[in-house]
Amino acid sequence: MDERQAILLKKHAIVALDLDSEAGALELAAKIKGHVDKVKVGSHLFTQTGPRILDDLHKLGLRVFLDLKFHDIPSVVEKACASVSQHPAIFLLTVHASGGPNMVRGACQGARTRDVPLPPTVVAVTALTSMSPMELSLAGVQTNLEDYAEKLALMATDAGADGVVCSPLEVERLARVLPTGSVFVTPGIRSGAIKGDDQTRTMSAAQALKAGSTFIVIGRPVYLASDPLQALEEIGASL
Numbered sequence: 001m002d003e004r005q006a007i008l009l010k011k012h013a014i015v016a017l018d019l020d021s022e023a024g025a026l027e028l029a030a031k032i033k034g035h036v037d038k039v040k041v042g043s044h045l046f047t048q049t050g051p052r053i054l055d056d057l058h059k060l061g062l063r064v065f066l067d068l069k070f071h072d073i074p075s076v077v078e079k080a081c082a083s084v085s086q087h088p089a090i091f092l093l094t095v096h097a098s099g100g101p102n103m104v105r106g107a108c109q110g111a112r113t114r115d116v117p118l119p120p121t122v123v124a125v126t127a128l129t130s131m132s133p134m135e136l137s138l139a140g141v142q143t144n145l146e147d148y149a150e151k152l153a154l155m156a157t158d159a160g161a162d163g164v165v166c167s168p169l170e171v172e173r174l175a176r177v178l179p180t181g182s183v184f185v186t187p188g189i190r191s192g193a194i195k196g197d198d199q200t201r202t203m204s205a206a207q208a209l210k211a212g213s214t215f216i217v218i219g220r221p222v223y224l225a226s227d228p229l230q231a232l233e234e235i236g237a238s239l
Contacts, residue, residue, distance in 0.1 A: 001236040009035060009236035012209060014065050014092075016040040016187075016219030022049045026056055031229050032222070033060055035236065038091070040065040040217055051087070058089035065185075065217070069125055071096035074106035081110030081122070090120050092185070092215070094165055097124035097152035101159040108160035123185050124156035125165045146170060153178055168208035168216075175212045187217040189235075206238045 001009070013036045017025040025045055032039075039062050041053055046068060057064055066084055070077045070093075077095060084093050095107045104124055112119045126149040127136070133145055141148055153164045153174050163183025166174060171184045186208050208216045218235060225231035 001233050005236045005239045006035070008209065008239045009232070010037055012213065012216050013205070013232075013235070014038040014040050014185075014215050014217045015222055015232070016042065016067075016217055017045055017223070018042055018219050019045065019223055022053060025053065026060075028223055028228055029057060029060055029062055032232055033062055035229070035232055037061065038063045038065060038215070040067050040219070042067045043069070054087050054089050058087075062089070063091045064089040065092040065094075065215070066090045066120075067094050069094045069096050070107060071099045072103070074099075074102045077103050078106035078110035081107045081120075082114055083110075085111045085114050085116050085119050091118070092121045092123065094185075095122065095124055095156075095161070097126050097156040097161070097164070101155055104156050104159035104161050108162075121162045121183055122160070123163045123165050123183055124152070124161040126150075126152040126156075126170070127166070146173060150174060150177060157182060163214065168203035168211055168213055171208070171211040171213055183214045184212060185215045185217060186211075186213040187219070189216045189218045189221065204238065205235050209239060 015032055015036050017028060017039050019025045029039055039057060041064055045053060054064055070080050084090055095104055108122050111122050127145050136145055149166055149170050156164060157178050165185045167188055168186040171186060189205050189208055205216050222228045222231050
């Protein structure tokens with residue numbers, strides 16, 4: 001990995017700490033912090049540890065993408081996002097676009113109304129990268145995945161969201177219709193086949209950045225690797 005690739009990795013990569021233990025997550029975070037400065041804390045880890053995981057990651061000098069995908073009535077989501085905005089480690093948070101424009105608007109107001117110098121970026125989840133066209137149909141949505149994701153993305157950004165979480169396969173299309181400067185967070189980054197993978201719409205890290213991703217979320221290719229640091233370095237070398 002050369003200097004240019006190292007800069008790209010640090011700028012764009014978020015490593016998902018989707019492990020089964022707090023100790024394992026912190027061990028991985030400590031290993032990779034020289035190569036990346038952003039990590040993701042999702043519902044699995046957060047429900048085990050509560051806010052203390054955020055404090056520990058902040059002590060390591062890492063910035064946190066809090067991926068709890070808030071989805072509730074607008075007032076509840078607004079209060080939750082206001083609380084999130086108070087933690088100095090959190091730079092990015094998620095809500096479900098399918099909660100509707102009033103909920104997304106409440107999330108943005110909550111994240112931005114407190115006396116916080118740098119409020120977290122609010123991104124809306126469109127269609128989960130694990131969702132297949134058949135599942136979308138079973139949910140009663142009578143359109144294709146791409147059109148559905150675009151409709152949700154437009155609604156969310158109109159309501160004030162800074163951008164979206166979407167499949168890397170959808171970034172180029174969405175970039176043509178969303179406001180200039182919109183943030184694109186793309187999970188589903190893969191460098192090869194993973195046994196039991198439930199992500200169906202994936203790309204390599206290099207492909208995702210070329211498509212226009214702002215942040216690429218890398219999970220299983222790193223934390224399932226026998227040598228996570230080497231795996232991360234190899235991803236960096238591919239950029």
